[in-house]
Amino acid sequence: MVARKSLKGDYCPSARSLDVIGDWWSLLIVRDAFDGLTRFGEFQKSLGIAKNILTERLRTLVASGILELVPTSEGGTRMEYRLTAMGKDLFPVMVALRKFGERHLFAPAEEHSLLVDRASGQPVQLDIRAQDGRPIGPDETIILKVPEGE
Amino acid sequence: MVARKSLKGDYCPSARSLDVIGDWWSLLIVRDAFDGLTRFGEFQKSLGIAKNILTERLRTLVASGILELVPTSEGGTRMEYRLTAMGKDLFPVMVALRKFGERHLFAPAEEHSLLVDRASGQPVQLDIRAQDGRPIGPDETIILKVPEGE
C-alpha cells in the first residue's frame, strides 16, 4: 500500500480535520477524554483497543496538539493524557455526533446516555444559524473559496 | 484480525454514530455529497479512493440509510447517490468539523473554503447552548444515563 493520502494540503477545513481525527479510534479516545479518562490503562480498558495501536494514537493526538501529557495530579512520576484547549474545541464535533446518534441510531425507548447542562439538568442544544440568528440547513448554504491573505 | 469491535450496542450515541460513519472514508464521501457530488465516478475522482473500497463504502452508506440510490434525473438507466433526510442530518457534524479545521488547522492567511449562508453571504454559525440560550462548553455539562423506556 502506498501511504494513505494525506489531506493536509486540502483547502477544505473538514478534510483537514478528518486528516487529524478521522481515523477509527481517535474520536473515541477524545470522547473518553471528555468523559474524564486520562490514563493509558483507562483508555485501553474502556475501548478494548490493542495497546500498540493505542500507543500510536495517543502519540498522534499529542503531536497534533489535541492531547497533552502532564504529570499526574497525585504527584508521582506517572503522566496522564489531558485535552488541550484545542482538544476541547472538538466539543461541538462530539455533540453533533451525539445528536445524530440519538436521533437516528436508537430505538424509541432504548437506553442511552444524554448530555445535559450541569446547571439546569436540561439537554444541551446545538444549532446552526445564519448571522441574523435564523436556523439554516445544508440547502441554504454554499461554499466559497477564500483566497490567500483574506 | 478479529472483526473490528462493533459499537452498535454501546449506549453512547457518539459511539454509535462513529460505528456508522467513523471510518476513514465515509465522512469524506458525505462531505462530497453535501458538495453536490452524486456519481460513482465523481466521488472516485474527487477522493482518489480505490474503486473497490468506494464500492464498499457506498454500499454501507446506502445500507445505513445515509445515502440512497436514485435514478439519475436525466432519465437514463444510470443511478446516482443522494443524501437521504438522515444523511442531511449529518450537516451539523460537517459544520463542526469544518469550524474546528478553520480554527486550528490553517495558517492565518492560508487559502481555504468557507461555508456561508446563501442569502446573506455571511459565515454559518454553530453554537452550543443550554436550554435558556446561554452558551456552554464541555466543563458545564455532564452525561446522564437515561434508562430504558424514558
Add this chain to the structure above:
DNA sequence: GATTTTTGGTTTCATTATTAAACCGAAAAA
C-alpha cells in the same frame, strides 16, 4: 527493605483492510 503487582508500554506474528492495476459488461455517445 524485599517482594509483588500495576502501569505503560514494545515486540512479534497472524490476520484483515486498503491499494493499484488490470479487466469487464452494459450503457451512452459519436
Add this chain to the structure above:
DNA sequence: TTTTTCGGTTTAATAATGAAACCAAAAATC
C-alpha cells in the same frame, strides 16, 4: 456501428490492525 464512458469486480501486493507475549520502572504490599 464503433468507440468511449461508467460503474463496477478481481487479483495481487502492501499496509494497518489486533492479540499475545514480553518487559522495565514505578507503586503498592508485606
